[in-house]
Structure formats: structure tokens, C-alpha cells
Amino acid sequence: MTGTAFVFPGQGSQRLGMGRHLLAQRPDLLDTYYRVADDHLGIPLSRLSWHGPARDLDDPVVAQPAILLASLATLEVLRGRGIEPDAVAGHGLGEYAALVAAEVLEWTDALSLVRLRGELTATVADRVQGATVAVLGLDRAAVARLCAAAATATGRAVEITGDNGPGQTVVSGEAEAVTAVMGAARAAGAARVAALKPGGPFHSRLLRGVEAEFTEALISTDFREPRIPLVSSVTGTRVTTAAEAVVALRGQLTSPVRWNQAVRTLDACGTHRFVEVGSGLVLGGLIRRITPGARVHATHTARQLGLTADAFTAAATGV
Incomplete structure (x- = not known):
């Protein structure tokens, strides 16, 4: 190739x-x-x-x-x-x-x-209030830990649904948990956290x-x-x-x-x-x-x- x-x-x-x-x-x-x-x-x-x-x-x-x-x-x-x-x-x-x-x-x-x-x-x-966000400036392992913590804290599903490149991770899931990840990512020093449209729980469980x-x-x-x-x-x-x-x-x-x-x-x-x-x-x-x-x-x-x-x-x- x-x-x-x-x-x-x-x-x-x-x-x-x-x-x-x-x-x-x-x-x-x-x-x-x-x-x-x-x-x-x-x-x-x-x-x-x-x-x-x-x-x-x-x-x-x-x-x-x-x-x-x-x-x-x-x-x-x-x-x-x-x-x-x-x-x-x-x-x-x-x-x-x-x-x-x-x-x-x-x-x-x-x-x-x-x-x-x-x-x-x-x-x-339509059935699940979902959201998708991009997290820039944190490595994948760090974002995975934030997802696990948010899922535990909220009782809602959230997970990594995209590895777009170095320091560019996509997270999807139920809106409450995704919002928690957004706040935690900013606190952890993410360069940018951006909501993506449309905001459904795409590529997730x-x-x-x-x-x-x-x-x-x-x-x-x-x-x-x-x-x-x-x-x-x-x-x-x-x-x-x-x-x-x-x-x-x-x-x-x-x-x-x-x-x-x-x-x-x-x-x-x-x-x-x-x-x-x-x-x-x-x-x-x-x-x-x-x-x-x-x-x-x-x-x-x-x-x-x-x-x-x-x-x-x-x-x-x-x-």
C-alpha cells in the first residue's frame, strides 16, 4: 500500500x-x-x-x-x-x-x-438525553479516568468514543455524565473542551x-x-x-x-x-x-x- x-x-x-x-x-x-x-x-x-x-x-x-x-x-x-x-x-x-x-x-x-x-x-x-464532546490537550488515559469517575459519581453512562489523534479525544454518553467530564477535564488542564453537534450518544454502548x-x-x-x-x-x-x-x-x-x-x-x-x-x-x-x-x-x-x-x-x- x-x-x-x-x-x-x-x-x-x-x-x-x-x-x-x-x-x-x-x-x-x-x-x-x-x-x-x-x-x-x-x-x-x-x-x-x-x-x-x-x-x-x-x-x-x-x-x-x-x-x-x-x-x-x-x-x-x-x-x-x-x-x-x-x-x-x-x-x-x-x-x-x-x-x-x-x-x-x-x-x-x-x-x-x-x-x-x-x-x-x-x-x-430521542430516548436518551445524550451529548458528545471533544477534549483537547489531555491524553487518552487521563480522559478515560475522568469518564470512569463521572460515571461513578452520576450513575450515568459515559465513555471514550473517539481517538482522533494525539491529545484529541471524543467522549459520548448521557448528558449529565458528559457534563461532569467537561468540568473535570477543564479542571485537569484541558486546552479545550467543546460540545459537538449533533449531541447524541454516538459510537457508545x-x-x-x-x-x-x-x-x-x-x-x-x-x-x-x-x-x-x-x-x-x-x-x-x-x-x-x-x-x-x-x-x-x-x-x-x-x-x-x-x-x-x-x-x-x-x-x-x-x-x-x-x-x-x-x-x-x-x-x-x-x-x-x-x-x-x-x-x-x-x-x-x-x-x-x-x-x-x-x-x-x-x-x-x-x-
């Missing part, structure tokens, strides 16, 4: 207008992706992505397929410019786009799974109640062997078979996102260039912290997409 990795953002990267800049270069995407997605899901996903309202776009039922669609349309534009990945990975929800890029899933099947994923996580968020229904959907979906190297953010390691992909997606509901390890795995295998494919901008910053010196490219605006395409053209021609 060497060369370029395409990395795909997860929930939280949604923003009004995302993906609309792609149509100026590829008007055909309106018919081949956006209208197909609208019909497939039975909701005006393209209108909500481009025009909102913002409160609807923050709903996991809308946000999750909207983020996936923006990533897939961007992937199509990059491939149309002759830019192909040597490996792929996705942050949480972004793993579905990575599976499509690796030809493990058909894109409409991925869209259906993501829509169900959004619906199931929303049912838990509180989602165990919906695992069975989601597993049934996974089993009834056609998965194929990866055509290019694929690294899972569930395990932080390579996914080499269709069966492993199913296991990873099942575990993703209740397992922490191991983005730190996923990027290190890509780096150890010779990846030297990363392209964040879709509406996000956060992964590039995380990658620079994990692997200083890595070349990172963005695609979330027309300008950034153009700069990325130009950089690959220059590299190919030796300019």
Missing part, C-alpha cells in the same frame, strides 16, 4: 450548500447521483443539502445520507479528473463512502444503510439496543471483496474481506472511532498523500497532527477542489 489515500469525513461535517459546487463542473451529477438519491430515499435530500433549513440538516436521518452523498459526488469528480486512490479510509460514517470507493458496496446500498443507521441512532437520541436490527440489514446487503486497500476506523487496521467489512460496520455503532490508529496504519504502509473527499475539513488537520509532514488536500469548495486537481496534475507531469 503506497501513495495516495482518499479519506472520507463523518457526521458533523454537514453544512448548507455542501456538494453544490460540484455541479458547475459536472452537471450530470444532478441526474446520476442527486435525483437518484432523492428518489431512492423518498426525501428531498439534495434540496435539504443545498438549502436547508439547517435544523433539518443536523437531524441524523438527513445528515448522514447527505454527508455520504456529498462524498460520493466528490469522488466521482476526482475520478473524472483521473485522480484515483491507492487506499481508502473513512472517519466513522465516512467508512461507508470508503467502502463504495473500494467497490465493496454499491452506492445506493450504502445510502440505504446510512439512512437506516441515521434512523436508528435518532431513536436512541447506549446504541446496543439497535444493533440487532441494523445487523439484519447488513446481512441482507451484498458486500464484495475490497478492490483496493481499505482501512477501518473501527479497528484501525486493514479490511481484507467482505465478511470483515460487515463485522466492522456492525461494530461501528457501539465502538469508538480509532482514527489515530487508522491514519498510522496508512502511514506505516507508505501513504504519503491524503485527500479529504467531501464536505469536511477536519480530517486534514487531524492527519497533520498524527503524521507531521503528510501532504493533505481538501475538496469542500470549488477552489480547494481545483487546487487539489492541479496538484495531482503537476505531480503526474513533473511540473
